[in-house]
Every structure is written in C-alpha cells, then in structure tokens.
Amino acid sequence: MRSKHLTRTLPVAVMILSGSAAIAATASQVIAARQARYTDLGKSFKAINDQLKAGTPDLAVIRANATTVARLAQLQHRQTWFPAGTQAGQGLKTAAKPAIWQNAADFTAKRTAFANAAASYGAIAAKGDINAIKAATASVGQTCKSCHESYRDRDKS
Amino acid sequence: MATVSGEPGPTSNKVIVWDGWVRVVHWLIALLFAASWYTHRTNLEWHRYAGYACLTLVLFRIYWGFAGSTTARFTHFVTGPAGIASYARTILHRGPPSRVGHNPIGALSVVLMLGLLLTQCLIGLFVTDLDGLESGPLSPLVSFETSRSLAEWHGRIFTALQVVVALHIVAVLFYLFGKRDNLIGAMVTGRKRVDGEAPALRFGRWWHGAIALAVIAAAVWAVVRNG
Numbered sequence: 001m002r003s004k005h006l007t008r009t010l011p012v013a014v015m016i017l018s019g020s021a022a023i024a025a026t027a028s029q030v031i032a033a034r035q036a037r038y039t040d041l042g043k044s045f046k047a048i049n050d051q052l053k054a055g056t057p058d059l060a061v062i063r064a065n066a067t068t069v070a071r072l073a074q075l076q077h078r079q080t081w082f083p084a085g086t087q088a089g090q091g092l093k094t095a096a097k098p099a100i101w102q103n104a105a106d107f108t109a110k111r112t113a114f115a116n117a118a119a120s121y122g123a124i125a126a127k128g129d130i131n132a133i134k135a136a137t138a139s140v141g142q143t144c145k146s147c148h149e150s151y152r153d154r155d156k157s
Numbered sequence: 158m159a160t161v162s163g164e165p166g167p168t169s170n171k172v173i174v175w176d177g178w179v180r181v182v183h184w185l186i187a188l189l190f191a192a193s194w195y196t197h198r199t200n201l202e203w204h205r206y207a208g209y210a211c212l213t214l215v216l217f218r219i220y221w222g223f224a225g226s227t228t229a230r231f232t233h234f235v236t237g238p239a240g241i242a243s244y245a246r247t248i249l250h251r252g253p254p255s256r257v258g259h260n261p262i263g264a265l266s267v268v269l270m271l272g273l274l275l276t277q278c279l280i281g282l283f284v285t286d287l288d289g290l291e292s293g294p295l296s297p298l299v300s301f302e303t304s305r306s307l308a309e310w311h312g313r314i315f316t317a318l319q320v321v322v323a324l325h326i327v328a329v330l331f332y333l334f335g336k337r338d339n340l341i342g343a344m345v346t347g348r349k350r351v352d353g354e355a356p357a358l359r360f361g362r363w364w365h366g367a368i369a370l371a372v373i374a375a376a377v378w379a380v381v382r383n384g
Contacts (some may be wrong), residue, residue, distance in 0.1 A: 141290040
C-alpha cells in the first residue's frame with residue numbers, strides 16, 4: 001500500500017517542483033522536433049531534385065522520397081507542430097513568426113494546401129513520368145514557399 | 158601582344174592605362190555583384206545565371222592577369238610587403254601617382270576581391286536552400302548537410318565581400334576627393350593623366366581576350382549543365 005502510494009505521488013511532486021522548467025523544455029523540444037521533420041523534408045526534396053538533375057534519374061529514389069514528403073505533409077496537417085508558446089522570442093531558437101498564431105486560419109489553409117499537393121505527389125511519382133514529376137515537385141515546392149514567405153523568419157532560419 | 162606604348166590620348170598628357178577588357182570586366186562584375194545580391198531572395202534562377210556569368214568573368218580576369226596587358230598583370234601590381242610599405246609612406250601625396258596601374262595597396266583589394274569572388278562563385282555551385290527546393294548545379298555531388306553548411310559559408314563570404322567592396326569604394330572616393338586622383342574616370346575611359354614621360358605599356362590584342370573569354374564561358378557552361 002505504502003509503496004503504491006509513493007509511486008503515484010512522486011511524479012506529481014517532481015512536476016510541481018520543476019514546473020516552469022518543464023514547460024520551457026517542452027517548448028524547445030517541440031521546436032527541435034518540428035525542425036527535425038522540416039530538415040527531413042528538405043533532405044527528401046534535395047534527393048528528388050538531385051535525381052531530376054541527373055541524366056538518368058533513379059525512380060526508386062524519387063518514389064521513396066516522394067512518399068516521405070507525402071507522409072510528413074500529412075503529419076504536419078494532422079498534428080500540432082505549432083502549439084502556442086513556440087514562436088520566436090523568449091530565448092527560443094525558432095524562425096516561426098508570431099503571424100502564425102495571429103493569422104491562424106490562413107496558416108492552417110496553407111498547411112492544408114501542402115498536404116493536398118503532397119498527397120497526389122506520391123501517386124505521380126509512382127507513375128514514373130519524369131516531366132510530370134518535375135511539374136509536381138515544382139507545385140508542391142510552391143506550397144512550401146508560399147507558407148514560408150509569410151510565416152518563416154529568413155534571418156532566423 | 159601589340160605595343161602601343163605611350164600612345165597619346167585626346168589631350169596631350171593623357172595616356173591609355175587600362176585596356177577594354179579590364180574595364181568591361183570590372184564594371185560587369187560590379188553589376189553582377191549587385192544583381193546577385195538583389196536576386197538571392199527574389200529570383201534564384203537569375204541568381205544562378207548571374208553566378209555563372211560572374212564565375213566566367215572572374216576566371217577570365219585571372220587569366221588576363223597572367224596573359225593580358227601590362228597593367229592587367231599580377232606581376233605589374235603585386236609588389237609584396239616592401240612595395241606596400243614604401244607606397245604607404247607616399248599615400249597622402251596629392252595628384253596623379255608616379256607610376257600607372259594598380260597601386261600596391263589597391264593590389265591587395267584586387268587580389269582579395271578576385272579570390273573571394275572566385276570562392277563565392279565556386280561554393281555557390283554546391284549550395285542548397287533550407288527546403289532542398291533550390292540549389293546550385295553541382296549540389297547533387299554533396300549531401301544535404303554539406304550543402305547547407307556551404308550555404309552558410311556562401312552567406313559569410315558575401316558579408317566579407319560587402320566589407321571589401323565598401324572599403325574599395327571608400328578608398329576610390331578618398332583618392333578622388335582627398336588626393337585629387339580620379340580612378341573612377343580612368344576605369345571608365347581607360348585614360349589617365351601622367352606627369353612626365355609616358356610609361357611603356359604593352360596591350361593584349363582584343364581577339365586574344367575574346368577567344369579566352371569564349372573558351373572559359375564554354376567550360377563554365379559545360380560544368381553547370383552536366384555537373
């Protein structure tokens with residue numbers, strides 16, 4: 001009985017004691033996690049563009065990376081990568097502009113546009129028509145750029 | 158090489174000191190530097206073309222520094238520490254200099270600018286943006302991480318270039334207003350007032366420069382197209 005009681009109360013006590021520190025760690029963890037995913041997106045786009053520049057593009061590499069782009073685009077649409085309190089300032093290292101939270105509806109629309117463009121991207125890559133893949137890469141990329149123009153601080157990214 | 162030593166200019170004491178290639182390349186590089194600066198956030202397609210053009214001109218200028226006209230050659234203006242020190246003692250004297258061409262301190266900025274521009278253009282070929290969407294033609298040869306760290310160096314070298322270019326402009330204005338020596342006009346017209354005897358200068362033939370530029374441009378284009 002006594003030990004059970006302790007295991008239940010100890011974590012709560014730790015949380016209360018380290019309250020503010022725990023919140024700060026969470027915000028920077030959220031930022032680190034989303035940055036890691038955007039880096040993965042960048043790597044996938046570079047891998048695809050590298051192939052598109054090559055004389056004989058490797059379709060397997062393009063397909064694998066288009067699938068990654070589509071999967072991450074779905075994640076950023078369904079999950080909350082930008083919870084309140086993770087904007088630039090307060091000593092947080094992020095390029096996320098406060099406008100993300102001020103224009104929440106527009107930000108959501110732009111994330112949806114990316115998810116939609118990326119969803120058909122995987123299917124286009126699967127078909128293997130290089131010109132169609134080039135066009136789709138440009139149009140998916142355009143949904144990235146249009147959001148970054150409004151909501152990413154270039155001097156901090 | 159054609160010898161046109163001391164060919165008199167329109168006024169009797171003005172002589173040609175800079176050949177057409179030096180002048181055209183100088184102003185084109187200045188223009189491309191501004192264009193690259195402007196397009197790096199507005200149009201990366203044009204930014205790449207500006208970079209290829211700049212790389213071509215910088216390589217040409219380096220070639221011309223070994224094979225071109227007297228005043229274009231590195232051996233004519235790179236003097237080493239002793240030459241710099243002795244020139245520095247006379248830098249506050251007014252009026253046109255005792256010898257034509259780049260002065261020993263100006264030579265430092267020529268070498269520094271050409272070196273930085275060459276490095277900048279070459280690095281740019283390997284750069285990728287944060288999203289892997291825009292990249293230089295040789296970026297497939299390196300990883301995303303390498304490409305991104307080169308992009309950071311592309312930014313640092315640009316800052317260094319801004320500083321050197323600013324110093325260059327300040328120095329030229331100091332010569333104009335402080336020393337009454339118009340270097341800007343000379344870089345436009347190629348002519349300079351010279352006191353006393355006209356210097357013996359040899360000038361490269363225009364078609365020698367044209368062939369060299371065409372060969373270098375073709376080589377750069379082959380690298381960026383098939384790289």
